[in-house]
Amino acid sequence: MAKTHVTMKVNGAEVEGLVEPRTLLVHFIRENLQLTGTHIGCETTHCGACTVDIDGMSVKSCTMFAVQAQGSDITTVEGMANADGTLSALQEGFRMMHGLQCGFCTPGMIVRAHRLLKENPSPSEQEIRMGISGNICRCTGYQNIVKAIQYASAKINGVEFREAAE
Amino acid sequence: MNDLTPTREQREAALEGMGCKRKRVEDIRFTQGKGNYVDDIKLPGMLHGDFVRSPHPHARVKKIDDSEALKVPGVLAVITAETLKTVNLAWMPTLAGDVQMVLADGKVLFQNQEVAFVVATDRYAADDGINKVMVEYEPLAPLVDPFKSMDSDAPVLREDLAGKTTGAHGPRKHHNHIFEWSVGDRELTDAAFKKAEVTIKEMISYHRTHPSPLETCQCVCAFDKIKGELTIYGTFQAPHVIRTVVSLIAKLPEQKIHVISPDIGGGFGNKVGAYPGYICAAVASIVTGKPVKWVEDRIENLTATSFARDYHMTTEIAATKDGKVTGLRVHVLADHGAFDACADPSKWPAGFFNIVTGSYDFPTAHLAVDGVYTNKAPGGVAYRCSFRVTEAAYCIERAMDILAQKLNMDPAELRLKNFIKPEQFPYHSALGWEYDSGDYHTAMRKMMETTSYAALRKEQADKRAAFKRGETREIMGLGVSFFTEIVGAGPSKNCDILGIAMFDSCEIRMHPTGAGIARMGTKSQGQGHETTWAQIIATEIGIPADNIMVEEGNTDTAPYGLGTYGSRSTPVAGAAIAMAARKIKAKAQMIAAYKLEVHEDDLEFDIDGFRVKGLPERYMSMKDICWAAYNSVPPGMEPGLEAVSYYDPPNMTYPFGAYLCVMDIDVDTGVYKVRRFYALDDCGTRINPMIIEGQVHGGLTEAFAIAMGQEIRYDETGNVVTGSFMDFFMPTAVETPHWETDFTVTPSPHHPIGAKGVGESPNVGGVPAFSNAVNDAFSFLGSRHIQMPHDFWRNWKAAKELGAVA
Numbered sequence: 001m002a003k004t005h006v007t008m009k010v011n012g013a014e015v016e017g018l019v020e021p022r023t024l025l026v027h028f029i030r031e032n033l034q035l036t037g038t039h040i041g042c043e044t045t046h047c048g049a050c051t052v053d054i055d056g057m058s059v060k061s062c063t064m065f066a067v068q069a070q071g072s073d074i075t076t077v078e079g080m081a082n083a084d085g086t087l088s089a090l091q092e093g094f095r096m097m098h099g100l101q102c103g104f105c106t107p108g109m110i111v112r113a114h115r116l117l118k119e120n121p122s123p124s125e126q127e128i129r130m131g132i133s134g135n136i137c138r139c140t141g142y143q144n145i146v147k148a149i150q151y152a153s154a155k156i157n158g159v160e161f162r163e164a165a166e
Numbered sequence: 167m168n169d170l171t172p173t174r175e176q177r178e179a180a181l182e183g184m185g186c187k188r189k190r191v192e193d194i195r196f197t198q199g200k201g202n203y204v205d206d207i208k209l210p211g212m213l214h215g216d217f218v219r220s221p222h223p224h225a226r227v228k229k230i231d232d233s234e235a236l237k238v239p240g241v242l243a244v245i246t247a248e249t250l251k252t253v254n255l256a257w258m259p260t261l262a263g264d265v266q267m268v269l270a271d272g273k274v275l276f277q278n279q280e281v282a283f284v285v286a287t288d289r290y291a292a293d294d295g296i297n298k299v300m301v302e303y304e305p306l307a308p309l310v311d312p313f314k315s316m317d318s319d320a321p322v323l324r325e326d327l328a329g330k331t332t333g334a335h336g337p338r339k340h341h342n343h344i345f346e347w348s349v350g351d352r353e354l355t356d357a358a359f360k361k362a363e364v365t366i367k368e369m370i371s372y373h374r375t376h377p378s379p380l381e382t383c384q385c386v387c388a389f390d391k392i393k394g395e396l397t398i399y400g401t402f403q404a405p406h407v408i409r410t411v412v413s414l415i416a417k418l419p420e421q422k423i424h425v426i427s428p429d430i431g432g433g434f435g436n437k438v439g440a441y442p443g444y445i446c447a448a449v450a451s452i453v454t455g456k457p458v459k460w461v462e463d464r465i466e467n468l469t470a471t472s473f474a475r476d477y478h479m480t481t482e483i484a485a486t487k488d489g490k491v492t493g494l495r496v497h498v499l500a501d502h503g504a505f506d507a508c509a510d511p512s513k514w515p516a517g518f519f520n521i522v523t524g525s526y527d528f529p530t531a532h533l534a535v536d537g538v539y540t541n542k543a544p545g546g547v548a549y550r551c552s553f554r555v556t557e558a559a560y561c562i563e564r565a566m567d568i569l570a571q572k573l574n575m576d577p578a579e580l581r582l583k584n585f586i587k588p589e590q591f592p593y594h595s596a597l598g599w600e601y602d603s604g605d606y607h608t609a610m611r612k613m614m615e616t617t618s619y620a621a622l623r624k625e626q627a628d629k630r631a632a633f634k635r636g637e638t639r640e641i642m643g644l645g646v647s648f649f650t651e652i653v654g655a656g657p658s659k660n661c662d663i664l665g666i667a668m669f670d671s672c673e674i675r676m677h678p679t680g681a682g683i684a685r686m687g688t689k690s691q692g693q694g695h696e697t698t699w700a701q702i703i704a705t706e707i708g709i710p711a712d713n714i715m716v717e718e719g720n721t722d723t724a725p726y727g728l729g730t731y732g733s734r735s736t737p738v739a740g741a742a743i744a745m746a747a748r749k750i751k752a753k754a755q756m757i758a759a760y761k762l763e764v765h766e767d768d769l770e771f772d773i774d775g776f777r778v779k780g781l782p783e784r785y786m787s788m789k790d791i792c793w794a795a796y797n798s799v800p801p802g803m804e805p806g807l808e809a810v811s812y813y814d815p816p817n818m819t820y821p822f823g824a825y826l827c828v829m830d831i832d833v834d835t836g837v838y839k840v841r842r843f844y845a846l847d848d849c850g851t852r853i854n855p856m857i858i859e860g861q862v863h864g865g866l867t868e869a870f871a872i873a874m875g876q877e878i879r880y881d882e883t884g885n886v887v888t889g890s891f892m893d894f895f896m897p898t899a900v901e902t903p904h905w906e907t908d909f910t911v912t913p914s915p916h917h918p919i920g921a922k923g924v925g926e927s928p929n930v931g932g933v934p935a936f937s938n939a940v941n942d943a944f945s946f947l948g949s950r951h952i953q954m955p956h957d958f959w960r961n962w963k964a965a966k967e968l969g970a971v972a
Contacts, residue, residue, distance in 0.1 A: 020290065027289075036206035037199015039431070041380040042464040046891035049380055077199035091197035095189055098860045102692025103196030104380040104431030110197060129899040136891070138380045138432050139692045141863030142899040 008072050010035070011079030019066040025059075026050045028066035029076060037077040037107045041136070048135030051108035052076050058115045060134070077107030080114060089155040090114055090148070099148030101139030109135050113149045122153055125164075177773045182712065183705030184919065187856035190697040191712075192690075201429040204384040207399050209457040212386065213242065215450050216292040217443070217466070218282040218299045220274035223310070223541040223884025224321070225303040227270050230282055235298035240291025242454060244299060245283040245446055247271040253452075255445055257326075258415055261438075261663060262515065263334025264344070264506035265326070266544055268442045274303070275323055275504035276543050277886055278469040283446035285458060308541040308884035312478065312501035315342040315538035323504065323539045334506075335515040335537075344506050344537035345515045350597050355532035358493030362484030366569050368951050372557045372933075374476040374501070374542070374878040377549040378894065379691070381431025382467040387447040388457035396448060397424040402719075403437040403689055404729025407663055409721045411440055414664075416448065427719035433691035434868070435547040438509040438731045441471045468894055469886045472509075473542070473878050474549030476501040477519075477557040481565045489573050491584050494531040494596070496522055496561060502537050505544035509731070510553045511661040511668060517553025518652045518818075520597035524562035525606050525650045525822060526584040531596040541884045550868055550929040552653040552732040559649040563934030564941070564951065567646070571945055577646045577938070578619060582610055585648075592915075599652060601820045602914050605848075609910050610648055613824035613846050616908060619644075622828060630946050639834050641947075641970075645827035645939025649931035653923040654737025654819040663728060667814060670739035671725035672746045674703060675808040678796040680789030681713040684746075687727010688739040689719045693925060694857045695735065699743055701853055702919065706747035707754065708774035708788040725810055733821070733923035736853065737914070742813035744918035749809035754791045757807075760800035762786055819914045819922035823847040825931045829939040833970045836962030838874070838940070840903035845931070850913045850922035862928045863905050869932025871897050873940075875957040895957070944968060 003018040010033060017032045029035050029052065041049035043062050050062040053075040080088050090110050093099065100106040109132060116123060116131040123131060128149050129142070137145060147163060154161035172180070182188045195201055220227075232244035247269040250256040257265045270281040284295035307321045314320055322328070322341045331338055335345035359365060385400035396418055402408045405425040413420040430437065447460040462471060477498050484493035500516060502508060510517040516535040523531050548554065566584075570577040585606040586593045593601040613619070622644055629642045658667035671687040684699055695718060700711035718724060727739060751771065758776040759766040762784055769776040775787035786794075795807035828842040845862055852858055875895035879888045888894045913920025933954075940956040941949070947968040952960070965971045 022290065030205075031208070034208070035199070036203075037201075039203070039381070040205065041382075041431075042891045044464065044890050044892060046896065047380060047464075081198055087194075087197060094197050095193040098190070098856050100193060100196055101694065101860060101864060102380070102430065102432040103192065103201045104203065104692075106196050107199045129902075133898040133900045136380065136896050136898060138378070138434070138868070138896075139864045140860060141867035141905055142902050143863050143905055144860060146899065 004067050006066055006070050008069050008074055010074045011076060021065065021067055023066045024062055025064040025066045025069050026061040029061060035076050035078050039104055039107060041104065046136065048112060049105050049108045051111045051135060053111055053115055058112045075111070077111055080110055089152040093148035093151035097144045097147040097151050099140060099145040105135060105137045109137065109145060113152070117153055117156060121157055174773060181704040181708065181710050181774060183701050184853050186701065186854065188697055188701055188711060188854055190694050192694060192696050203381055203429050203431055204386060204399055204401050205461050207386050207428065209386060209388055212457040212459055213285050213287060213450070213454060214289045214292045215283050215285045215447050215458050215460045216289065216296055217280045218284065218296050218301065219278040220270065220281050221277065222274055222303050222305050223277045223308040224306040225274050226306060227272060227274060227281065228302040228304055231300040232282065234300065235284060235295040238291065238294045238298055240287040241284060241295035243285040243450065244295065245269065245285065245450060250449060253449060255415065255449060258440060258445055260505060260507040262506040262508040262510060263512065266505035266507055268445045273325065276541050277884055278466065280442040280470065283450060285450045285454060309342065310540060310880050310882055310884050312499055312538050312540050315540055316340040323541065342539045344502055344539060346534060346536050347515045348534040349520045350532035351530055352532045354530040355493050355495050358530050359482065359484045359495060362492055363487040364485045364572060365482060366565065366572050367482045368565065368568050370479045370481050370561055370564050370951065371953050372475045372477045372479065372560050373954055374473050375549060375872050375876050376468050376473050376878050376894070377434035377436040377547060378468060379432030379434050379436050382462035382464060383437060383441055383443065383471050384461040385444050385447050386457055386459045387451040389451040389455065391455050395422040395424065397426065398448065399426045399428060400444060401430050401437045402427045403433045403691060403731050405689055405719055405721050406687060406726050407729060408440065410666065411664065412448065425721040427689045430689065430691040433731065434550045435474065435509065435731055436472055437691065438547060439472055439507055464891060465889050468878065469889050470543055472507065472547040473503065473545040474547050475557060476546055479557065479561045481561050483565050483569050485569060489575050489580050489583050491526055491528055494523055494528045496533045498535040500535055500537045501540050501542065502546065503540055503542040503544040506537060507544040509547045511655055512663055513660065514553060517548065519554040519558045521555055521599060521650065521652045522558040522562050523595050523597055524559065525586060525648050527586045527590065528596045533597060542880055548732055550865055550926045552651060552655065552926055555651055556930045556933060559930045560934045560937065563647050563649065564937060567938050567941060568950060571950065576623065578610065578614060581646065581648050582607060600817060601650065602817050602916055603912050604650065604820060604822050605910065605912050606648065606822060609822065609824045609846055609848055612908065612910060613826055613844060617826050617844050619826065640830050640832055641943045643829045643831065643939040643943025645829065645935040645937065645942060647825040647931050647935035647938060650820055650822045651927055651930050652818045652820055653733035653926065654815055655732050655734050656818055657816060658814045666728065668728045669812050669814045670727045670742050671810065671812045672739060672742040673725045673810040674746045674750055676750060676792045676795065678793050680709055680792045682709065683715045683717060684743065685724045686716065686718045686739055687725055688730045688735045690730060693730065693735065698854045698857060702740060702743045703747050706744055707751050725812065733926040736921045737819045737917060737923045738813055738815055740921050741815060741918045742811045745813055746809045746811035749811065750807055753807060754788060756803065757791050757794050757799055758786045761794055761798065816916050819850065819917060821847065821849045821922040821924060821927050823927055823931045825935040827935040827939040829943060831940070831943050831961055833965035836958035836960070836965065838961060842906065843903050844906045844908065845928060846908040846910065847924060847927050848910045848912050849924035849927065850911065850917065851920035852909070852911065853921060858924050859907050861925045862907050865926060865928025866905050866932045867897060867902050869929045870903065870936060871895055873933045873936035873954055873956060875955045877955050
């Protein structure tokens with residue numbers, strides 16, 4: 001099949017590649033760019049494990065062709081850490097609040113939560129739950145993911161994080 | 167001592183040992199997308215394999231034409247049963263003693279069965295090839311309803327078993343019959359029912375569902391023709407078992423097979439068994455000489471690799487009129503699909519379903535299970551459950567509620583009246599188990615007090631009255647569940663997999679600087695073993711958990727183990743860790759005695775080192791002992807500090823818990839709301855409370871999914887109608903309730919650290935709590951038992967059938 005040349009910015013770096021028109025963005029990211037943090041869980045846009053940030057929006061990269069991302073600015077989980085390599089507030093929050101178990105949904109969850117906090121830096125629990133409802137986690141039951149995002153929200157806003165009473 | 171000397175508390179805290187909420191070491195890589203899952207593995211020249219699958223649930227395969235497929239650019243080979251026959255691999259043994267087609271051999275027996283394996287240069291080319299493989303089928307009548315499997319005119323599914331009147335577990339009564347498994351005293355139980363003052367009988371179904379971890383089943387097989395070695399990276403919960411199975415069926419020497427389970431994205435029982443994809447990828451690699459990757463997609467996962475449950479349990483309880491149970495009689499019809507690929511210990515065709523007497527003191531019981539074939543996917547696996555324990559817990563917990571309703575007793579009161587009493591442990595159940603320990607009354611009362619159970623019942627009574635007066639359209643249910651699990655398979659006297667006793671293992675090697683590595687026979691799929699195993703070692707030998715690296719999943723380096731499923735890791739491998747650590751500690755004590763110039767008996771262990779009794783200033787830290795182990799051991803002693811333990815548990819462990827679900831249901835829409843869910847778990851000694859709580863949250867969420875909608879459903883023609891996450895209920899953060907957790911601690915008396923296992927308890931106890939809540943809500947309208955799953959539509963339907971909706 002004839003290949004198309006694509007260029008885009010991924011985690012701040014200009015990248016390019018030759019892809020078939022049908023190549024899914026997630027496969028381009030995982031296989032051409034070898035950024036394997038973005039996962040595939042369902043291939044039907046339900047689970048959100050493949051979530052990446054494209055031009056300021058959370059996008060499920062299993063349902064977008066690589067050619068559609070031509071010229072866009074993409075951030076994957078590999079681009080989430082602080083510039084000095086330390087864990088971001090969200091990554092730290094997930095660890096501190098036990099917001100992950102098998103780790104398979106985690107990259108998509110963190111990328112999604114990153115955008116959620118950009119849009120709403122102090123979300124309520126209900127807003128967080130609604131905000132991550134495109135991402136399925138099979139291990140945690142979400143409760144600690146909600147806390148992880150609350151932890152990050154507090155840290156980003158410079159306020160003390162207090163766990164809600166049970 | 168001076169001000170800089172750490173206190174005992176500080177020394178203990180520095181270890182991050184058992185009981186502490188140690189943050190997980192795994193999370194550093196997982197939060198940065200640096201995990202290493204199977205699909206992340208890319209080997210030079212790697213090919214991709216994918217399946218042609220059957221659209222028919224039951225059909226003869228007349229012809230497979232791969233000529234057009236082989237013309238597709240990138241397609242290198244098409245493997246069929248005929249290809250596999252040349253290496254005697256067209257069929258493979260199942261863990262349950264049956265055989266299963268790897269690729270369709272003459273017939274297909276379930277929709278989406280594997281028919282041919284297309285090998286290509288990438289996954290897109292493989293898919294192109296699949297579309298060009300022409301398969302000619304002759305459809306046959308499908309058998310979908312297990313209750314019709316043994317009808318005289320039922321179609322013959324398994325022609326390979328023609329004339330076989332005996333299966334792996336005894337006589338077969340019919341061409342679609344697999345086994346009958348019977349346990350308990352039939353005569354005594356029948357007699358108890360004859361003289362019973364009160365009896366109940368109900369057919370309680372536990373529908374077919376699927377574990378569906380977020381990462382599907384997958385593997386990369388790489389055969390090295392020069393060395394004759396096969397390396398398999400796979401999503402295996404039990405890598406050593408896979409190595410042995412591959413060696414036995416592929417006739418490769420076991421030392422030339424390297425099985426590696428890298429990071430695994432959830433398992434929940436789905437990744438215990440061997441699937442056709444593994445065999446085909448291995449054969450494809452041998453044939454092509456190149457590494458071959460096979461990655462299931464979600465539809466394949468839901469429809470082909472295993473299922474769970476599908477137990478139809480006709481349950482009877484005999485009791486006195488004041489509510490003392492006198493007998494239990496259960497008959498189960500077990501739908502195994504096309505092949506019995508049940509992942510149970512070999513001698514247990516219905517797993518540990520004979521835990522069905524639950525937490526209650528039944529003087530007598532009888533259980534019979536009939537396994538049958540249908541035109542559905544093969545299985546079933548233990549979905550976050552220790553081998554049919556969740557079915558058993560659901561069965562008895564629903565039945566106890568039905569009995570309570572008949573007796574007009576409170577379900578909690580009925581349970582309290584029939585619990586095994588603390589002084590009865592170790593308790594011998596009527597169906598043959600020896601419960602190691604428990605204090606059920608304390609757990610139940612704690613649940614009732616914490617939730618203000620009596621007040622909730624009062625509120626329910628008021629709401630029912632208001633409903634009858636027409637003031638509300640909402641009904642309220644209280645779902646009580648008290649479960650006893652049986653985990654930690656298991657003692658070699660009754661548990662094996664293909665003849666291998668179900669021990670587990672740990673090897674600890676300490677390095678000179680006071681660090682070490684622990685290698686395990688288990689394999690975490692999210693349970694956090696790298697964190698918790700180190701905590702056990704930290705407490706046992708006084709080396710900080712941060713200094714212990716835990717390695718799992720490489721069969722070349724790990725001691726042989728039976729893997730992680732059935733909540734067995736802590737009960738079995740956790741014990742092996744403690745025993746290996748104690749061997750290290752015993753040698754360390756000898757080294758310390760030599761260095762401190764005293765007799766070993768004059769030393770006592772003190773948090774992180776040994777101290778001379780009565781002379782507290784004479785002390786040697788474990789860190790220093792590690793160093794000494796490599797340069798100044800006592801004369802005659804071998805240098806080094808390492809130990810291995812293979813632990814054969816003397817008994818299972820029996821975690822238990824008391825759960826309560828408070829639910830409101832709108833009768834006009836069937837929409838439910840879980841107002842409150844309280845889960846008290848007793849898993850004995852608690853190694854990491856943070857991880858335990860996380861496990862309980864996750865298990866409850868799966869229980870919620872299963873009870874309230876998650877189903878693998880077939881239509882009457884054998885089509886799977888729940889084949890993707892569009893139709894298969896996967897709760898998101900919006901639907902998932904808030905979880906409230908609590909605990910009591912009743913240590914296991916036979917486990918070295920008293921731990922019992924917890925990962926599966928919330929699934930086992932959670933399902934009956936949800937279902938009992940729904941049933942309790944509807945009971946005052948005259949219903950006795952509504953089958954799961956309780957989705958909105960079924961709730962509305964129930965309300966309509968009960969006359970609550972016009």
